[in-house]
Amino acid sequence: MPPGRSASRGARAVALEDLTGIRRRVRLRRPQRVTLHSWSFHQLGAFITYKAKRAGVPVVCVDPAHSSRECAECSYTHKANRISQASFICQGCGVACHADRNASRVLARRGQNVWNAGRKSHVPPDNL
Ligand SMILES: [Zn+2]
Known part of the structure; x- marks a missing residue:
């Protein structure tokens, strides 16, 4: 989504990174690990999903x-x-x-590919 353009007014969908299992996949330095495990990190994804649903904007989760x-x-x-x-x-x-x-931009294109292929989007559960 271009800067300054809201998803509800312009873009047709929001692509989010599917971070399910990222804790098992990734080894990070300590400061990033703290961010990754913090509540706010997951809360942001849940918040974006919630707001997008309310605005009628599809959310597509993609493999990052x-x-x-x-x-x-x-x-x-x-x-x-x-x-x-x-x-x-x-x-x-x-x-x-x-x-x-x-x-x-890479994630947006992957989201578009998922959408165009009509594949099922895996949306992470709310209780992440
Ligand atoms: Zn290149």
Whole structure:
């Protein structure tokens, strides 16, 4: 979703990372681990889902695997694309942008693919 554009007014759907099981999959440094396990981290996802449902906006949950390493432009995926926490430079096509913006575009496209394929979206339970 472009900055400054609300899902209820513009975009057709919201794509959320399906973080079910992320605690088992990912090894993180301590500060991030604290964030990952905090109530607010899960509460945010539940809140977005709640607000989207109220606004009649579909929520599609997607697999976030390697989304921070995949180029939103050319789909080239490599660890070296993510040069720092904030910076993304594709080793395939050379595009450079903020790492979070790139990852959000990758997730949006995955959400679109799930939606277009008519596949069932797995929405995490409210009690995460
Ligand atoms: Zn690229």
